[in-house]
Amino acid sequence: MISVEHIYRYPIKGFPGENLQKTNLQKNQGIQGDRTIGLSTGAIAVQDNGAWTPCQAFQRMTIRPDLTTFNITNTGDGLRLTSANNETEIINLKTSDTGSLINILGNPVVLHRAGGNRGYWDHQDAAVSIINLSTLDVISEMIGRSIDPLRFRANIYVRAEPWSEFSWLGRELAIGGARLDIIRPIDRCKTTSVNVDTGVLDINMPALLNRHFGHMYCGVYASVNTGASIAVGETIKLSDDFTDKKIRNATTQKTAPSLHDWPRPVVVTKIKEEAEGIRSLWIDDSLCSIGSLAKFKPGQYIRVHGLSGAYTWRSYTVSAISNGQLRITVKRQDGVGSQSIHQFSERQKLVITGPFGDATLANDSKALHFISAGIGITPTVAKLQALAAQRCSKPIKVIHVARSKGELALWNDVIDAAKKLPNAVLNLHLTNSQALSVGVLMGRPDPQVIAVDAKRAAADVHICGPTAFVSGLLDALKSSAVQDSQIFVDTFSSANSETQLRSIAKSAPIKVTLARSKISEYWSPDDGTLLDFAESRGAVLSSHCRAGICKTCSCKILQGSATRLLGEEGEDHMTTLLCCSVPKVAITLDV
Structure with a gap:
């Protein structure tokens, strides 16, 4: 049974709400009086006649976390705003006079009313x-x-x-x-x-x-x-x-996240045992009809959520897409994720997000070499099928390693795709000598030979397999001077997000220029991240999570470099996430 536990209305956007026992929901409008008042800061213009305006125009907690400590009381003809220090000011809703609010907010604001009994919601349609x-x-x-x-x-x-x-x-x-x-x-x-x-x-x-x-x-x-x-x-x-x-x-709302990013319900429609301990799941995506898979690129993966009682999630490469359904192919291992996958039956309901990933096919490749081991064959299959559909005539080489034919999954898919690729060469290596047969190579391939061959062919190299397998290949490719831009790696692992920014080191003032915003001032450690610095100087920038995850604040560096405060330590020279970086030297940003 689903029940209503609490109802809240937020009279002023960005400020605390009122706890209600009952309320009226209005068609196409939501709760009467919810977020109908906005206190603008002048950062961006507020639309005329109470039309919906993005949150960047108003006082909000992403910039002013202390707003949550204020208390709001409805006085009938106004709102009493009380600060954590018990300072009180009245917002007269008849006159819209906000001049005295500077005493407790610390900055001047202008009062705006949303029109048509609608509110300044986070999104225009999110009543x-x-x-x-x-x-x-x-x-x-x-x-x-x-x-x-x-x-x-x-x-x-x-x-x-x-x-x-x-x-x-x-x-x-x-x-x-x-x-x-x-x-x-x-x-x-x-x-x-x-x-x-x-x-x-x-x-x-x-x-x-x-x-x-x-x-x-x-x-x-x-x-x-x-x-x-x-x-x-x-x-x-x-x-x-x-x-x-x-x-x-x-999905048409400009402020809404991309459809492929949404957690959404799916159903397992078919299960096929591909090899010993390896099975494929065909999945019907409930939002496929409106484009959740429309931007899929071969080599991308989905995340499957809620895989156990501990709500485990894992990433799985999409090994095929057909008739609006996607396929993942998973090896049974000791982990909770794969164990759960191998206990599912048809009609199992799941939640997925994606597809995600950048290890996809480049349009300007001269040749393509696909190197995989074990279950790492999954992105190879998806990419070969896409190339076969295009009747690609580029030189293509596939090198795959498995322990035995009994553990060899999806190889027939590789063979079928190769039949439509006139310049494709397939090399299958089995490391269990007892499983050898005609057309199969014995033992593991030499990473250095693979690297030299890729360098000679000026090939894009696509790699997927266990960590040690990938690491050995990367070392060989580096020693053969294969360019990083030609290496595409899928390690089929699940990310582990860091949750704390590293401390900002002491520093002398550093000049930061926001080129398109026409702002050039000196940053100091007290200014916080580059995003904090920019917003405090009046720049209006796209941002959302402010945690280094959504990538909304990714920005091109025109000159200089930035120090990362999250993830791998180091400097950014080409692009940086403004929410989790600070200037290393004088920097010019394309915002």
Whole structure:
């Protein structure tokens, strides 16, 4: 049973909310009075006549974490705003006079009202946000600390099976007489990292979500198709029917994340045992009809979530796509992920994200060499099938290593693709001498011979296999002076997101120039990251998670270099993530 546990309305965008026992949902509008007031900072222009305006225009917690410590009281004709220091100012909603707010906010603001009984929501279509408290319980358990639900600033808090909310996409929720369409999962940002009691950033929630669950989503957005009163304690009924119309519209929102990134429900339609301990799963993606796989490139992978009671997630290369379904091929190993995959049966329901990955085919390659071992054959198959569909005439060489024919998966797929490739050469190596037969090479190939051959052919080299196998090949390619730009590696491993930025080292002031923003000033360590520096100087930049995950703030470096504060230590010279880097030397950025 799904039930309504709490209802919240947020009168002023970016500030704390009011706890309600009941409220009215309005068709195409949401909760009356929710985020209808915005206090602009002058960073960007607010649209006329109360039209929806992006959050960058207003006071918000990503820039002002301390906003969560304010208290808001409705006085009838105004809002009483009280700071953590008990300083109080009244916002007169009749006159819109905000001159005195500078006393407690520290900067001048202008009051704006959203028009048409709509709100300054995070996205123009995101009228209502819903959080599952059972999901938050799981998150709290995984990260080892209690999480206040108010970090997530939802309108409706419900109680349901953990993470089941992603299966609601495209379905209708009934709360009493109200009807809501679930249109999109919610990608979480820096706001969820703010302690609601202290106004301090005390965790990195987007990074923690990505580390433990493989994505940075929590909760769902809904639009209201039938308005009515709702109240705490009411039971929620979920329709069985799925319709993609509302979701299709939701994908067109410019501020929304890309469709392929959404956690979404899928069903296993077919299972095939490919070899000893290796099986393929054919998966029907519920959002394929509206483009979730439209940008797939051979060599990319998906993430499968919730693989065990511990909510394990793993990445698996897509070994084929056919008729709107995708295939993953998985070897049974000791890990929780592969063990779960090998216990599934047909009609198993899962949640996936993706496809992701950059180890794909380049358009300008002169020749292609595919080197794989074991289950690393999966990206090779997908890439060969794509090349076969193009009737590619480039020189192609495939070298694959397996222990025995009994453990050889998908090799027939390789042979079938090669029949359509006029210049393809296949080399199969089996390391178990007892399994030798005509056309099969004995033992492992020599990495140095592979590297010299690739250098001579000026080939792009695509590698996938166990870590030691890949490492040996990379060393050989480097010693043969094969360019990094010609090496594409898929190690089929799952990422482990770091959750803390490294400390910013002491430094003398460094000049930072934001070329397109026409800003050139000196940065000091107290300014924080390059993103913090830019925003404090009035630049309006694209950003979201502020945790080095979503890559929204990726920026080209025109001159100079930046020091990374997250991930592998070192410097960026070409591009940098503004949210987790600082200047190393005088730097000019293309923003």
